Amino acid sequence: MMMPIVMLIVILVVLRLVFIAEPFRRLWWYRGxxxxxxxxxxxxxxxxxxxxxxxxxxxxxxxxxADLEESRR
Incomplete structure (x- = not known):
């Protein structure tokens, strides 16, 4: 009886972590x-x-x- 509840909690935690990481993934892709x-x-x-x-x-x-090219010399 406890097993389905534990599985549900684990799935919810994993989904939450995925949604937390999403903005960071988009930021990395934005910068290329x-x-x-x-x-x-x-x-x-x-x-x-x-x-x-x-x-x-x-x-x-x-x-x-021009400033950048001058500073390279």
Whole structure:
């Protein structure tokens, strides 16, 4: 008689853990990488991503890119 109740509790706990992990999985997919991936994003990749999303203007992008290229020298 106790066995079905225990199984139900275990199933509910597992489902709860899956739903807790879901937002983190979406965040990893949004960034296009999984934790522990081979390399972190470079500053230029982040800059290009921000420009593509419309977070910065073309002038800001051009200035920041020039600054990054200058700092590489």
């Amino acid at each position: 990488e999984l934790p522990g991936s081979s390399h972190p994003d470079t500053a230029l990749e982040i800059l290009e991503w921000r420009y593509a999303k419309g977070e910065i203007t073309r002038d800001q992008y051009s200035q920041m890119r």
